[in-house]
Amino acid sequence: MELYELTVHELQELLAGGITSSAEIVKSVLARIDAVEDQVKSFITVTREQALDKARQVDAQGSYQGLAGIPMGLKDNICTRGVKTTCASRMLADFIPPYESTVSRRLDQQGSVLVGKLNMDEFAMGSSTENSAFFATRNPWDLTKVPGGSSGGSAAAVAAGQIPFSLGSDTGGSIRQPAAYCGVVGMKPTYGRVSRWGVVAYASSLDQVGVLSKDVRDNAMIMQIIAGHDPLDSNCVDLAVPDYVAGLDGSVRGMRIAYPREYFGVGVNESVRDLVMQALKKYQELGAIVEEASLPHSEYALPAYYLLGPAEASANLACFDGVRFGCRDNTAENVVDMFSGTRDHGFGDEVKRRIMLGTFALSSGYYDAYYLNALKVRRLIANDFTKVFNDYDIIIAPTTPTTAFGLGEQRGDLLTIYMNDVLTVPVNMAGLPGISIPCGFTGGLPVGMQIIGKAFDEATVYKAAYAFEQNTDFHTIKPQLGVR
């Protein structure tokens, strides 16, 4: 085994045992990036020298606490002071943040070593990472397929062994969907669980930062560090964070699990459905109570999301006007032309589309019929979950209707590409925690199972995910990159 193949907790053991050093680990990861990056293309920036420097600093301290010496990768919408943060957009191609996000600061203070910034759909809008203004990332399981998105670089890098863990962000499925497509573990915590200070906003009532990792234990451990109150994000709730790792006891005996019939219906690939049903059987064998339930408004989540997400984006992205940061149209002779010229040049198609859609949904004469009505539908969707959670501890469903699709296959076909998120968007609408873990393979591609929990009950989600992982070996199967 090479160091780059190991999980975070395995690396921690080697460091604690004096068997390796952070510099060795970082070199192994950098060598892996060099070996496979031309195939996977998950990094926008690799912070090579800075990473080696920090690793040597950590090694010089002589002992390894917390995440000391463990490499990390961050989605490129997470601000890192002094390190370019582009949101995969021409608009921010040269943006160097003057401040550090809370999540990256917490990991940095724990001793984690930033190795690079990861590719994404521009401003986190997309489901394939093909909307990056720079290049498309490829799925390590099949280089002709997309890695999913918008946190496609974050998922592909973990799957390819380029980084032991990464952070992503999830507004409508942007952590869970790429985690499913790349066969890794991806957690979107409860809305308000993790600070978003320093994370470039897409849709503020839905955005959450979360963790992508090789296994559930790593994910729970990293979440423990980034979760919890931050006075700099007033939506980040002041609630104690339980010890997630301590709760991983491998037991689901007596746990009440619902599987919503709407998530197994039309549009869901038969093999995907079968694998998730088999997983539910496994839970039953392990002593859980598994029953069918209903979330009747599920089909309305996606259309409502494509009004609310864009509406919020149209407001959030108004700050990109060429005045204080980002690119600028220098040909304009007055300030209004400068604004629109800058935005025309700086934004890609999908970003423009969502800004237009959101501006329309909020515009005079259409606000009530579109925006306000979508907010009412959001209430109905959230109420569905509340009802099911009166009787059940967790909800299990497929993460996505299909496995990863081909690069370029869905380009331009908006509704088809939006459907990738049909099973993840409702969870954002209700603000709940959701994880995707590998539950099998079909056609050589990984399939993800989604576990949804009650608000602020990530602990039960992790516990259930861990029990499944311990009783299956899907997480140990790795893509065969470099074998050409």
Place this chain on the structure above:
Amino acid sequence: MALTIKEVEHVAQLARLKLTEEEKVKFAQQLSTVLDYADTLNAISTEGVEPLIHILPIRNVFREDQRKPSMEREEILANAPLAEGFQYKVPKIM
């Protein structure tokens, strides 16, 4: 609902986006497709339903007003497309 080119021009103007004639045609068609999809929401009654504006049961979050160091002015201005002294420079406004 189908958007006309004129409506697309109006929305683009509100959003401060400069669109080419080609883009206007493309966006009119694409946005109409998404809005048609959004119209499927009309199949359910939302009468009497309270809009969900905020998912968390929190209202305003207050803190004490304290003096703290702000970000470095030079670091912030280093990202400006055009600055002069300690100010942003923009084309003429009037």
